Amino acid sequence: MRPMGLGEIPTGSFAQIVSIEGDAGRLLLMGLLEGALVQVVHQAPFGGDPIAVRVRGTLIALRRGEANFVKVVPHVVA
């Protein structure tokens, strides 16, 4: 499946990170690592941006633009 930006997947869905693009430092430090499972849990009012994603047991708020540096493939929960 073709990877897409973390900011593009629907709220509520799970995904697995395949790669981090751009200046990855900060994203990595927040635990957004290759292979990690993430869930987009919430989206803000006024246009659905920023979003809140859960990764490594914490909830992190980031804007969709920033989130799109994180490339993911949808993860189907068994």
Next chain:
Amino acid sequence: MSSPDFRIALAGNPNCGKTALFNALTGSRQKVGNYPGVTVERVEGSTQTKSGLHIKLLDLPGTYSLDAQTPDELITQEVLLGLRNEEPRPTAVIAVADATNLERTLGLVLEIQALGIPMILALNMMDLARSRGSIIDLEVLSASLGIPIVPTVATRSEGLEPLLQRLEELHLRNELDQGNRLDQEETKDFPWVRSSPQVIRERFAKIDEILHRSIKKAPSPMVWTDRIDYLVLHPVWGTLLLAGILALLFQTIFTWASIPMDWIENGIGALGGLIRNQMVDGPLRSLLVDGVIGGVGSMLIFLPQILFLFLFLLILEDSGYMARAAFLMDRLMGKFGLHGRAFIPLLSSFACSIPGIMATRTIENRRDRLITILISPLITCSARLPVYSLLIAAFIPNHVLWGPFRLQGTVMFLLYLSGIVAALLVAVFLKKSVFPGPTPPLMLELPTYKWPSVHNILHGLVERASIFVRRAGTVILGLSIVLWFLASYPKAPSSLEIPARPEITYSYAGQIGHALEPLVRPIGFNWQIAIALIPGFAARETMIGALGTVYALEDKDSGVHELLASQISKSWSVATGMSLLVWYILSCQCASTLAVTRRETNSWKWPGVMLGYMTALAYAASFIVYNLLRYWGYG
């Protein structure tokens, strides 16, 4: 015996309970200041072990990594590396970690460990870890990290004894080491390299491996936090809730706070009256009553409002809501070139721009922070309220508009709204012209909800109150005395038995006011207003007292306000009154704001810019309003 220089730094992620632990260890033995050269708060405290070892503790800013991205993080990095001249490298570090979130928290621990500083790991929030069913094998964890571990519950002061015990052991070992390598100079210039993505990945892999061995049972998911978040972060309900919280905040600041404010006002009035009665008339009495009590008193009246505001802010912060507010508001604020985190400082500015400007410390990006600082005095602070009330009472009839809404109240609301609109427009302008550039990332952890700790909140309140009172006792006191002097000297020539004009017109302030008059005539101000603007510069609301003086109104116990309102409604045109209102919305009539901006930005440039642009803006707007109203026949 104990050497006085056993210095311990506390380091940890944001929200791991560092401040709670620091407060539990040091109690009230704390000193809050600023790191020189930057606008990062520095908190130092001290404590003593049972055997009398004296320990100096430094609460470092919270950070996820030593890879500094923000001024706060840079401080943590530099202090731990011993790169700051004024701050000796700490002897040891207490790394504070959230036991419910070791996956995230251990990265920093490993980074600090790599620096070679002796370290103890305080595994905090053990109560939460336990109640969520987590089982951690502390021995395995300690052995795999190679760091002594002490479980703690900072908010209940649990685990402090063992922690101090460990520090003592460390101290002993340290003394021995010192003895062993007497002539070995400590290397200060640690070669610092930023972690490459690869290093970060490896670090996380190592953490996973360590946790795999030491965590017997992972904590259950934060069911409550999730449930609450589905409401709090809901696009509709979350927004309504935020609006409700704001409404409550305003209700608190403007209605409930007015009760203790009245007490203070009466107390100050009584004190002034007492001195007036007990002392003979003379310069000293005038200095005490009009200068000191008038100036400092008018500032202290705002203490309840500031305390209520901070009570609110501290509860919101401590419970974990504040980060959510930034999340909810980020997009809206972003439209005006502001960061989501600017929301709270701007909100605080409704009470007073001083705490507002102080609260911008949570904004990481320097440009975002400067924009927020520069616009925060445009938000209508409570010191403008008495002036608004006076002018509204004098010029706006109070007929019913619709239902419970009256014209006066509506105008008051419009004045507040104008301040907000002006602030947002200036923000857009600054972002487009002065501070162009890419928007910095949001990237913000939404911590789990917690019951606010009463101890932490009281501690925060006392700290804020003392900062405020100290300022009232220093900067404002000094300014009040200077302005009192300007308004009192020279006296009217004694050859006149009854001065033909009010006394103040002979003074320096009077002379300055008269000199200023041609400048302010185009915006409709007379010389009385020009004079009153001068003491009003120390604190906005003192303008009322000054107007009273200029119009030679006797300071009868209460009636000055009403007398003054009827006096100015007779002697000023509506155009003048409205022009002064507009001036008060936009101008930077507050020396304290400039002083705090100077302190927060560490330069005179930004208070200069603030004063300049606000004065220009206020002048232009007042000019337009005055002339339009005259054109429409309200001159």
